[in-house]
Amino acid sequence: MTPGKIVSNTRVVRASYANKARVTTAQFRVEANQEIDLSSVKEGEVILRNLYLSLDPYVRFTLDETGGDMPQSFRQLNDPFYGLGVAEVVASGYEKYPVGTLVTANTGYEKFTRISGLNDPNTQSDIRVLPAHARDESTGVPLSNYISALGMPGLTAFAGLKVLGIEPKKTIFVGSAAGGVGQLVGQLAKVQGLRVIGSAGSDEKVSYLIEKQHFDGAFNYKTEDAREALTRLAPEGIDYYYDTVGGEILDLVLEIINEKGKILSIGMVSQENGKEPYPIRNLNVIARKAVSILGFIYWHHLQYFANGELDDAVRPLLERKEISYREEVFEGIENAPTHFVNMLDGKYAGKVIIKIADL
Amino acid sequence: MTPGKIVSNTRVVRASYANKARVTTAQFRVEANQEIDLSSVKEGEVILRNLYLSLDPYVRFTLDETGGDMPQSFRQLNDPFYGLGVAEVVASGYEKYPVGTLVTANTGYEKFTRISGLNDPNTQSDIRVLPAHARDESTGVPLSNYISALGMPGLTAFAGLKVLGIEPKKTIFVGSAAGGVGQLVGQLAKVQGLRVIGSAGSDEKVSYLIEKQHFDGAFNYKTEDAREALTRLAPEGIDYYYDTVGGEILDLVLEIINEKGKILSIGMVSQENGKEPYPIRNLNVIARKAVSILGFIYWHHLQYFANGELDDAVRPLLERKEISYREEVFEGIENAPTHFVNMLDGKYAGKVIIKIADL
Missing domain, CATH: 3.90.180.10 (Medium-chain alcohol dehydrogenases, catalytic domain)
Known part of the structure; x- marks a missing residue:
């Protein structure tokens, strides 16, 4: 006092x-x-x-x-x-x-x-x-990172990848890849040896993802058809999809995702603001291809703050500039x-x- | 020879x-x-x-x-x-x-x-x-059980419950509960201490489920509204749904399922035979309630035949008449x-x- x-x-x-x-x-x-x-x-x-x-x-x-x-x-x-x-x-x-x-x-x-x-x-x-x-x-790690890479966006990316149970050499597609969560999802998956594909809303963001954050591929969803882009960038198909968007793009991913693929759903911004929900038609592939859709709520995973696991995993990567x-x-x-x-x-x-x- | x-x-x-x-x-x-x-x-x-x-x-x-x-x-x-x-x-x-x-x-x-x-x-x-x-x-276990309770239907029920990761005292809803798989799903979940609710297509089957197979509740989906039935039979809500049907009933379950609820999807008979797929509108709850939909393919789980786990788990229950x-x-x-x-x-x-x- x-x-x-x-x-x-x-x-x-x-x-x-x-x-x-x-x-x-x-x-x-x-x-x-x-x-x-x-x-x-x-x-x-x-x-x-x-x-x-x-x-x-x-x-x-x-x-x-x-x-x-x-x-x-x-x-x-x-x-x-x-x-x-x-x-x-x-x-x-x-x-x-x-x-x-x-x-x-x-x-x-x-x-x-x-x-x-x-x-x-x-x-x-x-x-x-x-x-x-x-x-x-x-x-080299600014204090502000505790409300970004080492805060809620960091936890959402880190815990989300844990829930997905990602494995090396598989391909992950990150929606909103240039956003506060998406950029970390992509980079953390890349560090773990996955092929990483993202979508973003401008050519500048697409370039940034590839040049500065080492994504294997990215596309501008406002100017390129998602089906064509994903086919081009993920020739061996998609194994994981980190979904913040829902709606039409989720329905497309369901259609093209590989057998045993997993989708993490952390929100469906396309379905908010009282809009009529987009009707998903490809759910039958869940049983046909043993696909999973896993819902994720940030506050179910706060233990990674309390036990220091997020800090232990991500801060050294930031210090060594392996991720940005x-x-x-x-x-x-x-x-x-x-x-x-x-x-x-x-x-x-x-x-x-x-x-x-x-x- | x-x-x-x-x-x-x-x-x-x-x-x-x-x-x-x-x-x-x-x-x-x-x-x-x-x-x-x-x-x-x-x-x-x-x-x-x-x-x-x-x-x-x-x-x-x-x-x-x-x-x-x-x-x-x-x-x-x-x-x-x-x-x-x-x-x-x-x-x-x-x-x-x-x-x-x-x-x-x-x-x-x-x-x-x-x-x-x-x-x-x-x-x-x-x-x-x-x-x-x-x-x-x-x-007391007939050899024919090796193509039923100890065969493919048994494996589908047993492995499906493993994938769901069911916990005692929670409530499971089993679609097609009187079918070859559903009757086992319900009884195996009951033995593990869950509250078990099922739907079936006739009053005779509903009675059989309750009287002979000890379901906690069941309803005739041809004569009773599913929303009313599930509200009546599962006053604490639904935690797990074993889904063989898909379509409209899946959309309803998504709407009413509890937080962290899980849905196992082993097939969508309602979506087969070239019908126009039912458009699912409630997928946004997956993120909002951290719900999961887990796709299941029988032949991904054959190890429970090879290692004897299905036989070890289910045959004693049949012998002791704890399940039928x-x-x-x-x-x-x-x-x-x-x-x-x-x-x-x-x-x-x-x-x-x-x-x-x-x-």
Whole structure:
């Protein structure tokens, strides 16, 4: 605790709902210069000083009055917008997280975040304490990686490949391969000796995947027919498909996947936003070719944070530059609405992160 | 070998194709009194005396000129109709299967079957040597069980449950629960401590499942709405679905299955016979609820025959009458066409078997 120390918060709150319309910066309001007395921290509370913030497309739904799977409490007007961040504990009323602890947590779009109720056994906290070496950026691994390659996208890629049970020399097709999860899926599979094929939405991303991230092949799904591309790039067929899209491309993969092939389904963005679901017609091949479709939910696999397995597996690859992770880091929490809207409009490649403060 | 011994064969051959039409006995021809000299057995051959024959709906497709996954050689006119049987080796030119060996094999619809090419390493034989105790029917386990509960249907049920990875106290829903596979799936799951729900196509079968095979619940899918029935019979929801049907019922199960639920897909009879496939609309729940659909092909799991695991697991249950297997056994190979047609017309409950000869 730091009694009597006053800090100044800035928050980005939901000002209005977009509902089905295109999101603009008008949905947000920046509230600056709100004083927080760090000595006000209570038993079971921490106050966090936020360092990096992850901007994620999936929180778009919290700008609708209804919809999505998360509780209504995540979409209140005048509350900070939802986001995961890297932060340092600067005031603590909870022994497990003393001052100076580095964590990731749902910090929201603000400079300082108060988290309460930690000593209530009925409250589940999403606070993750980072390993000591997270602080050491001289290794070439930036702290921001704890909300990207070593955070939720990293876990989703790493655990997803475990669920798939990938084997060397087989071929994996990664949908949204240039995205925050896809780029890691491809590179981690490549390191394990697979042939890796990806799709992305621009020629620039396709080139990046092949030249910088060593994919064996990639294609622009906006300009090339997927059936032709997959036939050309995977002459021995597809054994695994890491699917974030669903719909038509899933139906195509079902048709052409090899016997005993496996599909990991981590979401079906093509089927969201209240659209009429694409009717899948090739499910009969599941029995005919002993194919599996495996559903994946990120929070079923948090043990790889707790037991350090994700860090042990991925951090050395980043340090040795055997894999790379593409981030777009912008400065200043007050600029978060602009970058969130630009991201939704597809203006950025790589994971979008706001740097709020130095460590 | 039994030099000079002449036996008299009777065969039931394909006389004409039914193609898309209803199969009648006109598709078959019985050819009696064909002499076979057992001493004619050559190197790499055996001659089998067939004891029991399995009549299976899935071989219906061999009465079409085209279609299905099996090779064209299984649908030749004037060849014995396709079927698995229990048989005894009565002449042998192959050391691994001496005279007196009990086997199951693709014997076809006939009294005696010659199998050649056994010493050709490029030929795959489906001959399975039965364990010594198969011969001992005093245990209460008839030899015919080696083409039912201890044969292909047994393996399909047993290995399918292994692939599902069932856990006690969870609920499994078995489609076609009164069929040759379904009745075993339900009973084996029940023995392992699950709550077992099944569907069947008549009130008689529903009663049989509950009263004789100890299902926790069953419903007649022809007279009751599946959604209402499953809600009523599985108040804690469905964790596993053993699916042989696909289509509309699979789409319903996807909608109502519990989080982390698993579906085993061993075939989609509703999607066969060139019908327009039913468009599945609920696949998005796979990611939302971490559900898996696991495709299953019987011949990927033959190791449970070879290593005795199926026999070790299921035979004691049959001997102790902890599970029962419903067979309809008819006498005489010449009657096989009538019973095959009756079976296709849904006139029988339980696995249909022809007894050809005494051991």
